[in-house]
Amino acid sequence: MSGGTGLSSAEPEPPLRRPNAALGWLRDRLGWDNLTHLAAKKEVPIHRYTAFYYLGGMALFLFLVQVATGILLLLYYRPSASEAFESVQYIMAEVPFGWLIRSIHSWGANLFVGIVLLHMASVFFLKAYRAPREMTWITGALLLFIALGFGFSGYLLPWNELSFFATRVGTDVPAQIPWIGPLLSRILRGGSDVTGATLSRFYGIHVAILPAITTLLLGLHLLLVQKHGMSVPLSVRRDEDRGALRFFPDFLLRDMVGWLVAVGILAALSALLPWELGKKADPFASAPSGIRPEWYFLSMFQALKYLPAKIAGIPGETLGVFLFGLLAFVVAALPLLDPGASRERPSPWWDRLATLVLVAALALTVLALLPAGGAGR
Amino acid sequence: MRAFLVLTLILALPGPAAQPRPAAPATGCVDCHLALDDARLTPPAKAFSDDIHARSGFTCVFCHGGDAAAQDQELAHDVRKGFRGRIPPRDVPEVCGRCHADVGLMKQFNPSLRVDQLSEYRSSGHGHALAKGDSSVAQCASCHGAHGVLPVKDSRSAVSPARVAQTCNRCHGDAVLMGPHKLPSDVYSKYTRSVHFKAREKGDLSAPSCNSCHGNHGAIPPEVGSVANVCGTCHAVFAEQFKLSPHWEAFKEMGLPGCVTCHENHEIVEPTEEFLGTGPSGKCSSCHEEGSPGAKAAAGMREDLLGLAAGTRAARATIRRAAEAGMEVSRATFDLGRADDALVRARADVHLLRPSAVKEIASSGLTIARSARTAGLKALAERDYRRRGLFLSLGLIVLAVAALVLKIRDIDRRPRHS
Numbered sequence: 001m002s003g004g005t006g007l008s009s010a011e012p013e014p015p016l017r018r019p020n021a022a023l024g025w026l027r028d029r030l031g032w033d034n035l036t037h038l039a040a041k042k043e044v045p046i047h048r049y050t051a052f053y054y055l056g057g058m059a060l061f062l063f064l065v066q067v068a069t070g071i072l073l074l075l076y077y078r079p080s081a082s083e084a085f086e087s088v089q090y091i092m093a094e095v096p097f098g099w100l101i102r103s104i105h106s107w108g109a110n111l112f113v114g115i116v117l118l119h120m121a122s123v124f125f126l127k128a129y130r131a132p133r134e135m136t137w138i139t140g141a142l143l144l145f146i147a148l149g150f151g152f153s154g155y156l157l158p159w160n161e162l163s164f165f166a167t168r169v170g171t172d173v174p175a176q177i178p179w180i181g182p183l184l185s186r187i188l189r190g191g192s193d194v195t196g197a198t199l200s201r202f203y204g205i206h207v208a209i210l211p212a213i214t215t216l217l218l219g220l221h222l223l224l225v226q227k228h229g230m231s232v233p234l235s236v237r238r239d240e241d242r243g244a245l246r247f248f249p250d251f252l253l254r255d256m257v258g259w260l261v262a263v264g265i266l267a268a269l270s271a272l273l274p275w276e277l278g279k280k281a282d283p284f285a286s287a288p289s290g291i292r293p294e295w296y297f298l299s300m301f302q303a304l305k306y307l308p309a310k311i312a313g314i315p316g317e318t319l320g321v322f323l324f325g326l327l328a329f330v331v332a333a334l335p336l337l338d339p340g341a342s343r344e345r346p347s348p349w350w351d352r353l354a355t356l357v358l359v360a361a362l363a364l365t366v367l368a369l370l371p372a373g374g375a376g377r
Numbered sequence: 378m379r380a381f382l383v384l385t386l387i388l389a390l391p392g393p394a395a396q397p398r399p400a401a402p403a404t405g406c407v408d409c410h411l412a413l414d415d416a417r418l419t420p421p422a423k424a425f426s427d428d429i430h431a432r433s434g435f436t437c438v439f440c441h442g443g444d445a446a447a448q449d450q451e452l453a454h455d456v457r458k459g460f461r462g463r464i465p466p467r468d469v470p471e472v473c474g475r476c477h478a479d480v481g482l483m484k485q486f487n488p489s490l491r492v493d494q495l496s497e498y499r500s501s502g503h504g505h506a507l508a509k510g511d512s513s514v515a516q517c518a519s520c521h522g523a524h525g526v527l528p529v530k531d532s533r534s535a536v537s538p539a540r541v542a543q544t545c546n547r548c549h550g551d552a553v554l555m556g557p558h559k560l561p562s563d564v565y566s567k568y569t570r571s572v573h574f575k576a577r578e579k580g581d582l583s584a585p586s587c588n589s590c591h592g593n594h595g596a597i598p599p600e601v602g603s604v605a606n607v608c609g610t611c612h613a614v615f616a617e618q619f620k621l622s623p624h625w626e627a628f629k630e631m632g633l634p635g636c637v638t639c640h641e642n643h644e645i646v647e648p649t650e651e652f653l654g655t656g657p658s659g660k661c662s663s664c665h666e667e668g669s670p671g672a673k674a675a676a677g678m679r680e681d682l683l684g685l686a687a688g689t690r691a692a693r694a695t696i697r698r699a700a701e702a703g704m705e706v707s708r709a710t711f712d713l714g715r716a717d718d719a720l721v722r723a724r725a726d727v728h729l730l731r732p733s734a735v736k737e738i739a740s741s742g743l744t745i746a747r748s749a750r751t752a753g754l755k756a757l758a759e760r761d762y763r764r765r766g767l768f769l770s771l772g773l774i775v776l777a778v779a780a781l782v783l784k785i786r787d788i789d790r791r792p793r794h795s
Binding site: 089092093099100249250253254256257260261263264267268271272273274275276277 | 703704705707708763764766767770771774775777778781782784785788789
């Protein structure tokens with residue numbers, strides 16, 4: 001930063017007398033120049049798939065929206081079976097702009113998971129997990145699972161009828177794991193059934209445990225992105241390479257356009273379709289019809305419905321849970337399981353398998369969303 | 378009127394002293410009657426296999442006498458062994474009553490079953506007529522059947538809760554049969570237009586059927602003075618209120634039968650506010666002239682009720698619109714429930730026939746309904762405010778996006794330094 005001081009260059013500059021002296025003092029101590037130097041050097045490759053690079057930034061932005069709105073909700077939310085529903089009702093009806101904050105948090109959660117899934121899919125099909133970015137993928141996959149955990153734990157917090165019974169079904173799923181399943185389910189619920197103890201537990205998971213793990217993983221993920229830079233897809237030919245875009249300000253300004261559009265979408269959804277609260281959970285009531293989890297769990301929910309009671313002597317649900325676990329492991333360990341990618345070669349079989357899984361998940365989700373909830377078992 | 382058919386068989390074990398054997402041997406009666414293939418004699422034998430009595434170990438001879446073990450028809454139908462063949466209708470109640478009025482015997486099979494059916498029957502209109510020698514009236518077998526008797530809780534039984542009204546109508550809907558008794562034959566068709574029948578059609582079997590008001594074995598129309606008591610077995614609040622009203626004594630003096638004076642007996646339709654008045658649907662004109670104090674009081678109560686009903690309707694419509702727009706209106710909905718309760722209470726208080734009581738509760742309900750509607754309108758105003766805020770925000774976002782795009786273009790136009 002420059003600025004006329006009227007002092008000769010021979011004399012030592014008294015830093016505190018300069019108008020930007022405080023900023024300079026901070027800059028020296030924070031190593032700001034290093035950061036601006038890093039930002040000036042950071043570039044984003046330009047090619048026909050550049051648009052997919054924006055998904056990561058969008059996911060990060062939506063996550064920050066979730067953090068901000070979540071903190072605001074914490075000011076009024078009360079995590080107990082007797083007060084949770086009423087406190088959310090209070091937020092929606094009495095707290096100034098509480099309806100907006102809660103609706104943005106709820107809609108934002110769905111948008112966030114959607115964008116994270118798209119981000120993962122684009123990274124997969126562009127083979128951006130190739131060496132040396134294996135750990136970037138692995139941390140990203142873990143962040144996806146945590147995002148799903150955020151969704152699952154947050155769904156129960158309003159303590160309404162739908163979330164209560166969906167959580168009862170959801171927490172029953174781990175019980176299908178042989179030997180340790182019932183214990184896992186019990187730990188998750190804080191008892192044999194979904195009660196106020198489950199609510200307290202899910203609250204703790206949602207606002208403390210998962211955010212702490214996310215902070216570590218997200219920090220590592222971003223650090224790795226900075227360290228290795230953006231991956232250029234294998235399919236992009238060298239003659240198509242149109243150079244690079246400076247991250248700051250060129251790419252960041254484009255990112256901001258997307259973020260503003262996301263804010264607009266969230267605001268519109270919140271104002272026109274405020275997130276419903278429903279009826280307060282009644283553990284003694286019978287489960288209402290149409291119980292189903294959030295859309296990103298629907299494919300698994302529907303798949304479990306289709307599985308027969310026994311497959312080769314193994315309970316269908318146990319096998320289903322095992323398959324989901326295996327799928328999660330394959331997703332997380334993908335860079336280590338795809339040797340072709342590490343040798344800078346395409347991996348068409350992985351592409352076909354992933355396409356098959358995605359199409360099946362999409363079809364199951366659509367079936368679950370049909371009025372009859374698909375043909376269940 | 379259906380009578381018992383004769384079952385021709387063997388040795389008699391007559392009288393109430395006859396004890397059933399839980400594992401009674403198969404009788405020759407049924408075998409022989411089935412083999413007869415006779416249009417009159419075979420069906421009873423077929424039907425008896427599913428009869429509650431057969432399942433409890435009773436055989437034909439318990440009612441018909443004779444010798445079930447005899448292989449010869451003459452011996453089986455030997456009158457010296459108590460054979461009585463077809464039981465005439467006039468004897469049916471006594472034959473059934475031999476066991477069903479025997480406390481000791483019935484306890485062996487169903488300790489909770491009543492044993493006063495016979496004495497009840499004797500007190501009924503049917504019983505009175507039968508005692509006078511009119512064998513066309515209903516007796517046990519007319520309703521329960523003779524050889525295929527099923528428990529009342531069995532839905533196939535003609536006297537099961539779901540079917541009893543149709544069973545009564547078999548006789549009471551028959552103009553030829555009812556004519557000599559000077560009884561109407563349109564009771565069932567009237568009943569089908571009643572709120573009670575509609576409730577049963579929706580699956581509510583606790584809603585009254587014929588026997589709920591008339592009794593079953595002691596069936597007889599309620600007397601004028603006991604109508605309110607009969608209705609009050611279900612409508613307890615209304616009955617209590619009516620007894621406190623000035624109409625209670627007045628009706629007694631005039632010989633009017635309480636509830637049914639305004640509500641009818643079989644064709645009990647959904648009551649409306651229009652009942653209160655001297656208009657075409659009004660129920661007051663038979664006693665109160667137009668412009669009389671009674672008619673004015675009725676009109677006042679009607680206006681109070683109509684006002685509250687309109688108030689709750691308006692509040693409900695407003696709250697529904699707000700709820701459909703996703704607004705949080707649970708408190709207003711709760712208040713609306715209180716207004717609905719007030720309307721129910723005000724309608725109930727009509728039976729006190731005191732306009733001041735109706736006005737008090739109706740006014741309080743109307744205040745609540747108005748408050749709920751105001752909350753609904755406030756929610757709708759909030760919805761509009763949010764939408765205006767949204768459009769303003771979207772405008773600002775569009776401006777910001779435009780500014781960013783211009784900035785990006787500006788940067789893109791500058792020569793890129795390496």
